[in-house]
Amino acid sequence: YDEDHEEERHGVDPSGRNVTCDPTSRYRSFDGSCNNLRHPTFGVAGSTFRRILPPKYENGDGRTPRLTGVTGAKLPSPRLVSVTVHGPGNDTADDANMMLTQWGQFLAHDLTRTLQASFNGSCCSSDLVTSGVLHPDVVNGGPCFPIIVDRMDRHFDDVSTRCMEFQRSDHRTDLTNTRQQYNEATSWIDASHIYGHTEDRARSLRSFNNGKLKVITVNGEDFLPENVEATEKTCFKLQAGDYCFKAGDVRVNFYPGLSALHTMFLRYHNKICDRLKPIHGDWSDEILYQEARRLVIAVIQRITYDEFMVQILGQAASKYGLLFGNYSYNSSIDPTLSNVFSTAAYRFGHSLVSDSLTINGQVVETGDVFTRPKFVLNSLKGVTEAFLRGRSHGADRWFAKGMTDRMFEKPNKPKTGFDIVARNIQRGRDHGIRPYNDWLEHFGFPRATFETIGQVYGRVYSSVDDVDLYGGAAGETRAYQGRVGQLYSAILGAQFRDLKFGDRFWFENLDDVSSFTADQVSQIAGLKLSRVICDTVAGITKIQLNAFQTVSPENSLADCSTLADVDIERFWV
Numbered sequence: 001y002d003e004d005h006e007e008e009r010h011g012v013d014p015s016g017r018n019v020t021c022d023p024t025s026r027y028r029s030f031d032g033s034c035n036n037l038r039h040p041t042f043g044v045a046g047s048t049f050r051r052i053l054p055p056k057y058e059n060g061d062g063r064t065p066r067l068t069g070v071t072g073a074k075l076p077s078p079r080l081v082s083v084t085v086h087g088p089g090n091d092t093a094d095d096a097n098m099m100l101t102q103w104g105q106f107l108a109h110d111l112t113r114t115l116q117a118s119f120n121g122s123c124c125s126s127d128l129v130t131s132g133v134l135h136p137d138v139v140n141g142g143p144c145f146p147i148i149v150d151r152m153d154r155h156f157d158d159v160s161t162r163c164m165e166f167q168r169s170d171h172r173t174d175l176t177n178t179r180q181q182y183n184e185a186t187s188w189i190d191a192s193h194i195y196g197h198t199e200d201r202a203r204s205l206r207s208f209n210n211g212k213l214k215v216i217t218v219n220g221e222d223f224l225p226e227n228v229e230a231t232e233k234t235c236f237k238l239q240a241g242d243y244c245f246k247a248g249d250v251r252v253n254f255y256p257g258l259s260a261l262h263t264m265f266l267r268y269h270n271k272i273c274d275r276l277k278p279i280h281g282d283w284s285d286e287i288l289y290q291e292a293r294r295l296v297i298a299v300i301q302r303i304t305y306d307e308f309m310v311q312i313l314g315q316a317a318s319k320y321g322l323l324f325g326n327y328s329y330n331s332s333i334d335p336t337l338s339n340v341f342s343t344a345a346y347r348f349g350h351s352l353v354s355d356s357l358t359i360n361g362q363v364v365e366t367g368d369v370f371t372r373p374k375f376v377l378n379s380l381k382g383v384t385e386a387f388l389r390g391r392s393h394g395a396d397r398w399f400a401k402g403m404t405d406r407m408f409e410k411p412n413k414p415k416t417g418f419d420i421v422a423r424n425i426q427r428g429r430d431h432g433i434r435p436y437n438d439w440l441e442h443f444g445f446p447r448a449t450f451e452t453i454g455q456v457y458g459r460v461y462s463s464v465d466d467v468d469l470y471g472g473a474a475g476e477t478r479a480y481q482g483r484v485g486q487l488y489s490a491i492l493g494a495q496f497r498d499l500k501f502g503d504r505f506w507f508e509n510l511d512d513v514s515s516f517t518a519d520q521v522s523q524i525a526g527l528k529l530s531r532v533i534c535d536t537v538a539g540i541t542k543i544q545l546n547a548f549q550t551v552s553p554e555n556s557l558a559d560c561s562t563l564a565d566v567d568i569e570r571f572w573v
């Protein structure tokens, strides 16, 4: 901390609240403010997404989603694009397991949440489909921007309202009268999805006893507390004893692997408290909580960069400085997520999701697992093993049918689900994300033609310059032996670099009031996700060292007791 920057400890957050930082605080704020003492609102919850390229709205009007292509023809319906280009086709085989995919979503919820405009009605009506006219909101700036389904649709053809609900994202209008979306979460990798990004949410998750988080104990095992406000939009209770989970982030019930990782880190936090308490009998509940939180965040950063990102970016990870070692904090970096990162690039993971999971020997289709807490409540071990053993799909232009035809389908109500690929494309148009070719050019890559990306795109788009970024980039071949193509690699690499080097609380930063000691850092560096799983999932006694790949001769099962652990008793004194 530099006294010359005294006046810079103050700022105004996106909601107009004055922020004053305490440079002596050892712990992160919940909303992400005061991480950067010179720019206290960098990365704060509620920040407007950064633009790497200016948005492209219809006729440049700053608000209407892109509707017309460069030839003057109407852009194809995102659902038609999804069915034609992003079907269940020939998925590339992959050596990664579903735990890799799962970490991707878990991390997504730490980083980003884009709120939709508040609106409780329906955007779909049958006359919209029959008349072929646009919903009036599309041109008047209102919340509705429904996705129209083709008459010949492979799945929804016989649904009377051939229309998927879609509401535009909540937005702010900037000084040039242009619609800008914002991130409800903090940008930082700070486990805000576990602890909450407001003080109120954080408080509601704490037990205020020995630093621990609240739990509900079922058959002798600790699970997440209950969210009594959850609705059937995001959680179905299907058997006696089911309840909807509550975590820092409200999306915790979306998918069993997600609820499983949340459960593991809840237990991990509480375990750390149990280990700190005997060596620090004098620590208050507050200190125990904050120290455990601090270590959990460090472990998540370590796993994210040295286990997860290396698989996603391959050799490009070192190009962006993402690997462990030689850390130096740079307070001039703004870590705020870019719009294109949240709205397109980091959604690459939707393609990794497999068609089914094998839970305790039973094959369950992906369309049948969303928003159902019963899987984790019945068997956390079974769900964890399903993700450790099941292969993920490749990150490519093919998607599991569960993702494109059955997402959040209501139990026993066929054809009530939606298509995440269509939604991602529509979301891109909603946010004015420029087409694929503009991004290629910006990053110095040759513009695509239908010959280079595949004639299949030409079946729906009249010009290759109209291809939406999400679908275009999904079709790229893997770059740098990672799992994404060159364009997403560039967008992801730069964003993860900024999230690391712009984070004063980064676990490797040794020069701050908040710093770990060098011994503690090297302990954290030895820890792997496999160890966290061993520590928190009852019944798992053997595991592959690399928890993001299936078991193989190079990644064989090891006894949990042989995996490195953080030596809290020795290093946290």
Ligand code: HEM
Binding pocket: 101, 102, 103, 104, 105, 108, 112, 113, 114, 115, 254, 255, 341, 342, 343, 346, 347, 348, 349, 350, 352, 353, 370, 407, 420, 423, 424, 427
């Ligand atoms: C099967 C598991 C998953 C489900 C059910 C799911 C579901 C969803 C849904 C419903 C949305 C909102 C779409 C919209 O209306 O714009 C979304 C957004 C998103 N998803 Fe996923 N997703 C899954 C897995 C993943 C994975 C594996 C990743 C990344 C590796 C990911 C990254 C994202 C991101 C970055 C967003 C934007 C979040 C925001 O800013 O609001 N998701 N997902």
